[in-house]
Amino acid sequence: MELRYTGVSLGYQGKKALIDVEIRLKAGQRLALVGPNGAGKSTLIKSMLGQSEILGGTAIIPPRDVIGYVPQSGDLDPDFPVSVQQVVMMGRYRSLGWWRPVRKADRQAVAEALDQVGLTDKARNRFGTLSGGQRQRVLLARAIVAQPQLLLLDEPFNGVDAVSQDAIVTVLRDLSAAGTALVLSTHDLAVARDLADLICLLNGRQFAVGTPGETLTASSLRPVYAHRALDLADGRLVLVDP
Numbered sequence: 001m002e003l004r005y006t007g008v009s010l011g012y013q014g015k016k017a018l019i020d021v022e023i024r025l026k027a028g029q030r031l032a033l034v035g036p037n038g039a040g041k042s043t044l045i046k047s048m049l050g051q052s053e054i055l056g057g058t059a060i061i062p063p064r065d066v067i068g069y070v071p072q073s074g075d076l077d078p079d080f081p082v083s084v085q086q087v088v089m090m091g092r093y094r095s096l097g098w099w100r101p102v103r104k105a106d107r108q109a110v111a112e113a114l115d116q117v118g119l120t121d122k123a124r125n126r127f128g129t130l131s132g133g134q135r136q137r138v139l140l141a142r143a144i145v146a147q148p149q150l151l152l153l154d155e156p157f158n159g160v161d162a163v164s165q166d167a168i169v170t171v172l173r174d175l176s177a178a179g180t181a182l183v184l185s186t187h188d189l190a191v192a193r194d195l196a197d198l199i200c201l202l203n204g205r206q207f208a209v210g211t212p213g214e215t216l217t218a219s220s221l222r223p224v225y226a227h228r229a230l231d232l233a234d235g236r237l238v239l240v241d242p
């Protein structure tokens with residue numbers, strides 16, 4: 001697994017939304033994309049799925065079939081009449097193909113993924129009846145049954161309760177210990193600090209990339225958040241509505 005962007009510009013219909021992207025990620029590393037609304041976090045994730053345009057530079061992206069994607073749980077229609085285990089089984093379709101019936105190994109993989117996210121007892125429940133945090137865990141299970149080498153997560157903790165957040169963080173740590181590379185976008189600097197070993201600061205361009213110690217400093221964050229960064233009299237920095 002190798003993900004490498006060198007001087008990359010990204011956007012839509014030929015118009016740039018994010019420039020100067022320089023990232024390099026190896027197996028088992030965890031990268032957090034941090035920046036205010038509209039910074040380009042989703043655009044960078046979408047570029048790895050072929051859903052935004054690479055307008056310049058060089059991007060080395062693993063093949064689509066080894067990439068897993070966890071969308072924001074709000075992106076899925078909660079009224080769609082499917083059970084939790086059916087949603088997770090969708091993650092096996094790529095390897096199943098429409099012509100091959102579901103096998104015991106597929107059912108076993110689904111059961112294991114549900115166990116990993118702590119939702120075995122909800123397997124037969126309707127997806128739409130779960131809480132936002134539980135739905136997010138189901139979408140994570142759907143991604144991991146395909147055993148991706150690179151897992152992308154768009155704001156995985158938005159609208160997620162503390163129990164679900166802890167469950168998701170544990171699964172993500174286990175995945176990365178087993179060699180899966182992770183890229184996640186987040187507004188939450190505490191989450192980024194605790195979960196990521198690399199942080200990329202974005203706002204229309206890449207401002208910095210490095211360890212949490214290198215990037216989560218007042219002098220690195222100030223230009224990224226611009227008018228949303230407030231300098232306190234004692235020299236500390238507060239981010240207003242990050």
Ligand SMILES: Nc1ncnc2c1ncn2[C@@H]1O[C@H](COP(=O)(O)OP(=O)(O)OP(=O)(O)O)[C@@H](O)[C@H]1O
Nearest residue numbers: 012013017035036037038039040041042043044185
């Ligand atoms: N499908 C699209 N077509 C055209 N422009 C888009 C599209 N999606 C996003 N943009 C633009 O690209 C820029 C970056 O948006 P993006 O959604 O990547 O930011 P973000 O950091 O993920 O923000 P948020 O935290 O609000 O999700 C914005 O100016 C946005 O308007």
